[in-house]
Amino acid sequence: MNKRGLILVISGFSGVGKGTVVRRLMEQYKQYALSVSVTTRPPREGEVHGKDYFFISEEEFSVMEAEGRLMEWAGYVGRHYGTPRDYVFERLDEGKDMILEIEVQGALQIKEKYPEAILVFVAPPRAAVLKERLLGRGTESVEQVEKRLLRAVEESESMGAYDYLLINDDLPTCVEELHQIMQCEHRKMRVNGELLDDIKLDLKRFVEGE
Ligand code: ADP
Numbered sequence: 491m492n493k494r495g496l497i498l499v500i501s502g503f504s505g506v507g508k509g510t511v512v513r514r515l516m517e518q519y520k521q522y523a524l525s526v527s528v529t530t531r532p533p534r535e536g537e538v539h540g541k542d543y544f545f546i547s548e549e550e551f552s553v554m555e556a557e558g559r560l561m562e563w564a565g566y567v568g569r570h571y572g573t574p575r576d577y578v579f580e581r582l583d584e585g586k587d588m589i590l591e592i593e594v595q596g597a598l599q600i601k602e603k604y605p606e607a608i609l610v611f612v613a614p615p616r617a618a619v620l621k622e623r624l625l626g627r628g629t630e631s632v633e634q635v636e637k638r639l640l641r642a643v644e645e646s647e648s649m650g651a652y653d654y655l656l657i658n659d660d661l662p663t664c665v666e667e668l669h670q671i672m673q674c675e676h677r678k679m680r681v682n683g684e685l686l687d688d689i690k691l692d693l694k695r696f697v698e699g700e
């Protein structure tokens with residue numbers, strides 16, 4: 491295994507179950523850590539500052555952006571969201587695979603700046619299921635749900651730019667597929683430079699010593 495962690499970007503329509511999939515993945519496998527974003531939207535009931543998001547003002551957001559402290563940022567349904575750089579890089583250096591659960595504009599910025607990042611798009615089995623899940627979650631008004639569905643139509647145009655498509659139908663299957671994707675990514679030659687050198691050296695020394 492390579493020592494440095496990989497960046498895993500997860501996007502998908504609001505209500506598709508990204509948060510649920512990511513939570514399960516992290517409960518089951520300890521190699522992952524979640525990036526905590528900053529946002530200017532107000533907290534939902536039960537959301538904790540520093541855990542779900544860092545809830546900040548528009549002014550604070552502008553300062554972070556101007557100082558280059560965000561890896562990416564985007565506007566979403568009238569609010570701003572961004573990924574703090576230091577938090578992510580410290581954990582990548584510790585060997586964690588860092589999960590960025592972000593929307594499409596941000597994901598495309600990440601791919602451009604960090605081409606080694608892995609982009610996964612989560613889709614529902616059918617549109618009707620998406621609406622059911624959004625309404626079932628009970629965290630948005632009916633008007634907000636409609637806005638989020640319209641946004642999903644826009645976002646669906648960008649799905650093709652992602653590396654992988656995951657359908658979140660059966661939850662455990664979806665979680666397992668995501669983990670398998672990451673296991674394969676860790677096997678790619680291009681992220682295993684150090685290990686390749688170690689293998690070559692070990693082999694050379696062994697043969698010379700015989
Ligand atoms: P997102 O983070 O994509 O906005 P959530 O993780 O909040 O979505 O999930 C939206 C709702 O759908 C939640 O009530 C969640 O329990 C439910 N859900 C998520 N995945 C599944 C699934 N595979 N099957 C049925 N319900 C699901």
Ligand code: 5GP
Pocket residue numbers: 501502503504527528531562563564566571572573591592593594595596597
């Ligand atoms: P929510 O308001 O439902 O928590 O999030 C709305 C959307 O913003 C979701 O698609 C979520 O993935 C996205 N999002 C959350 N954090 C970030 C971030 O740091 N950057 C970007 N670009 N999108 C984010």
